[in-house]
Amino acid sequence: MDERVREHADVLVDWSARVDPGDHVVVSVAEDAHDLGVAVAEALGERGAAVTTLYGSEEMTRAYLKGSEAATENARDEDGLDDPDSAAPGFPDPAVDRALFEAADVYLRLGGGRNTAATADVGRRTRRAYARTRQGVREARMDTDWVSTVHPTRSLAQQAGMAYGEYRDFVYDAVLRDWEALAGEMAEMKRVLDSGEEVRLRTEREDAPDTDVTMSIAGRTAVNSAASVAYDSHNLPSGEVFTAPYDAEGEVFFDVPMTIDATRVRNVRLVFEAGEVVEFAADSGEEALESVLETDPGARRLGELGIGMNRGIDRFTDSILFDEKMGDTVHLAVGRAYDACLPDGECGNESAVHVDMISDVSANSRLEIDGEVVQRNGTFRWEDGFEA
Amino acid sequence: MDERVREHADVLVDWSARVDPGDHVVVSVAEDAHDLGVAVAEALGERGAAVTTLYGSEEMTRAYLKGSEAATENARDEDGLDDPDSAAPGFPDPAVDRALFEAADVYLRLGGGRNTAATADVGRRTRRAYARTRQGVREARMDTDWVSTVHPTRSLAQQAGMAYGEYRDFVYDAVLRDWEALAGEMAEMKRVLDSGEEVRLRTEREDAPDTDVTMSIAGRTAVNSAASVAYDSHNLPSGEVFTAPYDAEGEVFFDVPMTIDATRVRNVRLVFEAGEVVEFAADSGEEALESVLETDPGARRLGELGIGMNRGIDRFTDSILFDEKMGDTVHLAVGRAYDACLPDGECGNESAVHVDMISDVSANSRLEIDGEVVQRNGTFRWEDGFEA
Structure with a gap:
C-alpha cells in the first residue's frame, strides 16, 4: 500500500x-x-x-x-x-x-x-x-x-x-499539508469577515458577463476551515474561509465548470433581488441548475460565501472538494447554511440542498468588505504585491 | 449483468x-x-x-x-x-x-x-x-x-x-431452485424430529474413527429450513432440517474439512459426556478448534443437529453455507442454539459462537430416532431403496 x-x-x-x-x-x-x-x-x-x-x-x-x-x-x-x-x-x-x-x-x-x-x-x-x-x-x-x-x-x-x-x-x-500553519494564515481572513457587515464582489471581463453582487454578513461568524472539526471545518482537504451571507442583491457569473447531479454545468449566471434568485441561466446544464433551485424555498437563497485560500491546489479538477479551496477563487452556495456561521439559537437558511458555484478571481476582480478592498486580482491586502 | x-x-x-x-x-x-x-x-x-x-x-x-x-x-x-x-x-x-x-x-x-x-x-x-x-x-x-x-x-x-x-x-x-417443492419434501423429516425424543447417529468405517453419539431432542422443534424467514430459515441456499439437541453422550467423527477463523481444520473428533465436550482432536487445525471450544461454557455444548437434504448441492466446496445443506450429510454445531427450536420463553444453549461440523453419511451410516432407523447410508425411509 x-x-x-x-x-x-x-x-x-x-x-x-x-x-x-x-x-x-x-x-x-x-x-x-x-x-x-x-x-x-x-x-x-x-x-x-x-x-x-x-x-x-x-x-x-x-x-x-x-x-x-x-x-x-x-x-x-x-x-x-x-x-x-x-x-x-x-x-x-x-x-x-x-x-x-x-x-x-x-x-x-x-x-x-x-x-x-x-x-x-x-x-x-x-x-x-x-x-x-x-x-x-x-x-x-x-x-x-x-x-x-x-x-x-x-x-x-x-x-x-x-x-x-x-x-x-x-x-x-x-x-498532506502543514494544517496548523495554514490555519494561522486563514485566521486573518476570518478576522476581516467577522468584523464586516457587507461584502461586495465585482469582476469585469471582456469575454464574460460582469459580476457585481452585495450581501450582508452582519452578525455572522466565519469559519476558518482548516480541515478539522476543531475549527468547525469538515472537509479534507480544506483551506477556505466561509460564512453565511444573506440579503444578496445583484448578479454573479460563475466561470468554473461544475457537476450537479451528474450533469455538467457551465457558465452559470444568477441574479438576486432581496436575497432570492430571480433569474438564472447557464450555457449548459441549465435544467440541473433549475432543478436545484426548485427543491425548496431555501434553495433560491444563499447559504455560503467562501474564499479559497489553499494554494497547494493548483488546478480545477471538477470536484467541489478541491475546486472551492483553491487559492484565487471565491464561491457562493445556494441552499442550506452551516450552523457554525450563525449566532447561537438562530436559524440560517434552511434547505435540503447545498450547491457551491465558483468564480475565478485571479484577474479583473475586487472583493470589498464595508467598502474596503480586501482582495484584488487574487492578492490579499496582507500579501506582497497588493494594490488597493 | x-x-x-x-x-x-x-x-x-x-x-x-x-x-x-x-x-x-x-x-x-x-x-x-x-x-x-x-x-x-x-x-x-x-x-x-x-x-x-x-x-x-x-x-x-x-x-x-x-x-x-x-x-x-x-x-x-x-x-x-x-x-x-x-x-x-x-x-x-x-x-x-x-x-x-x-x-x-x-x-x-x-x-x-x-x-x-x-x-x-x-x-x-x-x-x-x-x-x-x-x-x-x-x-x-x-x-x-x-x-x-x-x-x-x-x-x-x-x-x-x-x-x-x-x-x-x-x-x-x-x-435458483423450486423452494416450495423442496419445503414439502423436508416437512416429512421435520415431523419425525418433532415427535422424537432421542437421536442416535452411528457410522462405522475402516479408514476412520467410529461415530456413536446419542442426544436428546425431547421438547424441541425442528426447523424446515426452506431458505425463507417464513420457515424460520435464514440461509440462501438452504435445504436442511435442524433442531437443538442437548445432553449429548458419545463420540463423533467429522470427516468433511472446514475452515474455522481462516484455519483449515480436518478430521475433527469430539467426545461428549453429560452434554459437554470432554475430549477433542483434529488431524490439522486443532488449535482453532480449541479456541472455539474455549470461547465460553456454551461453546462446549451442542447448539444444533442438522440433516442435509439439498441434493442440488453435489459436492463439498469448503463453505458451510453450502456444505451443511448437501444431501447425504449430517452436521452438529457447538455453541449457540437457534431460538426457533426452543419452547417459548425457554433458553437453549447460549454462546458467542456457533460452529458447524459435518459428517458424510452416504455410506456405512445409520440415523436412528427413538430406536427406529430413519436414514441408512444416505437414503431416508420414505425413499426408494431404503433398507431398515
Whole structure:
C-alpha cells in the first residue's frame, strides 16, 4: 500500500476528526475507496474507537432509485393517472439511517466511486423526493463530528482529466499539508469577515458577463476551515474561509465548470433581488441548475460565501472538494447554511440542498468588505504585491 | 449483468426475506458482492422498502483488529506487564451497530469477499474478545428477519477448487431452485424430529474413527429450513432440517474439512459426556478448534443437529453455507442454539459462537430416532431403496 494512504488516514482521524478512545465512528466507504477504508480502520483500532462501516455505493443508490421509479411508474399506469407529478416516488422514512447517525460521535465519508456519472439517469423529481425524505438523516449526520474526504480513484482522475499517478500526487499534495500553519494564515481572513457587515464582489471581463453582487454578513461568524472539526471545518482537504451571507442583491457569473447531479454545468449566471434568485441561466446544464433551485424555498437563497485560500491546489479538477479551496477563487452556495456561521439559537437558511458555484478571481476582480478592498486580482491586502 | 444475479436478488427479497413495502432493510455487501448489492437495491426500491447499506469488508475488520492489538501491545510494553492475558484488547461498546439493527426489520448479508483467509493473522484472544463485545449486536441482528447468502466470487471459487464460471453455475444451481417443492419434501423429516425424543447417529468405517453419539431432542422443534424467514430459515441456499439437541453422550467423527477463523481444520473428533465436550482432536487445525471450544461454557455444548437434504448441492466446496445443506450429510454445531427450536420463553444453549461440523453419511451410516432407523447410508425411509 502507498504509504501516503496511511498518512491520509492518520491526518483524517487525528487532525480532522479528533477521534478519542471510545468514540463511535461511522465510516462510509465508496466503491473504490477500499484501501483508504482499510487504513482508516487500522487507525481507529489503534485509537480505541468503535467502528461501523457503511458502503457508499452510488451504483446501489442509482439501482434503488430506479427501482422506486419503476414501481411508481407501474402504479401510475394501473391507476390510469396521467398527472406527471404523481410519478415522484414516495420513500419510506429512513429510520435506520437516522438511528445510526444519532448514535454516532464521528462520521467519516471516504469518497471515491467508479463512475462520477453513476446516477446520471435518475429523474430529477425522484432525486428531489429522495433528498426531502432524507433531510432528518442529513441533520443527524451533521450533528456528528463529520469529515468528508476522497481516496484518489481512476474515476476521479478521469473527471480531472489527469493520469492516475498524476492525480494521486495531486490529491496527496492537497491533503498532506502543514494544517496548523495554514490555519494561522486563514485566521486573518476570518478576522476581516467577522468584523464586516457587507461584502461586495465585482469582476469585469471582456469575454464574460460582469459580476457585481452585495450581501450582508452582519452578525455572522466565519469559519476558518482548516480541515478539522476543531475549527468547525469538515472537509479534507480544506483551506477556505466561509460564512453565511444573506440579503444578496445583484448578479454573479460563475466561470468554473461544475457537476450537479451528474450533469455538467457551465457558465452559470444568477441574479438576486432581496436575497432570492430571480433569474438564472447557464450555457449548459441549465435544467440541473433549475432543478436545484426548485427543491425548496431555501434553495433560491444563499447559504455560503467562501474564499479559497489553499494554494497547494493548483488546478480545477471538477470536484467541489478541491475546486472551492483553491487559492484565487471565491464561491457562493445556494441552499442550506452551516450552523457554525450563525449566532447561537438562530436559524440560517434552511434547505435540503447545498450547491457551491465558483468564480475565478485571479484577474479583473475586487472583493470589498464595508467598502474596503480586501482582495484584488487574487492578492490579499496582507500579501506582497497588493494594490488597493 | 448475468441475469441470474437479478433472479438471485428476487429470490432473496421475496421468497427468503419476505420484504414488505415500508420495511427497513439493512444490506451488508462484502468486498466483491457489489453486483448482487446493485440487484438487491433495485429489487428493494421496487418493493418500496427503505435501505441502509453496510460494507462487510473482512480486510477492514482485520485492519481494525490488528490496530487494536498493536495499541494493546504498546500499552502493555509501557506498563511493563508481562501477563499474556493482558494482551487481549478491550473494545468499546458497539452502540451504533446495535442501534441500527434494533431499528431494522430485515437484514440481508451478501457474502463474497476477496480472500477467505483475510483475517488469518488476527490472534485468537483478540477474536474472542471482539466476539464477546459484539454479542448484543448479534442478538439484535438475529431479532430481525435476517438472511445470509453469497455472491459467487473468484475467492470462493478458489476455496472450492473450481473455475470461476463453473463455480457460478454451482451457486446458481443451489440458489435458483423450486423452494416450495423442496419445503414439502423436508416437512416429512421435520415431523419425525418433532415427535422424537432421542437421536442416535452411528457410522462405522475402516479408514476412520467410529461415530456413536446419542442426544436428546425431547421438547424441541425442528426447523424446515426452506431458505425463507417464513420457515424460520435464514440461509440462501438452504435445504436442511435442524433442531437443538442437548445432553449429548458419545463420540463423533467429522470427516468433511472446514475452515474455522481462516484455519483449515480436518478430521475433527469430539467426545461428549453429560452434554459437554470432554475430549477433542483434529488431524490439522486443532488449535482453532480449541479456541472455539474455549470461547465460553456454551461453546462446549451442542447448539444444533442438522440433516442435509439439498441434493442440488453435489459436492463439498469448503463453505458451510453450502456444505451443511448437501444431501447425504449430517452436521452438529457447538455453541449457540437457534431460538426457533426452543419452547417459548425457554433458553437453549447460549454462546458467542456457533460452529458447524459435518459428517458424510452416504455410506456405512445409520440415523436412528427413538430406536427406529430413519436414514441408512444416505437414503431416508420414505425413499426408494431404503433398507431398515
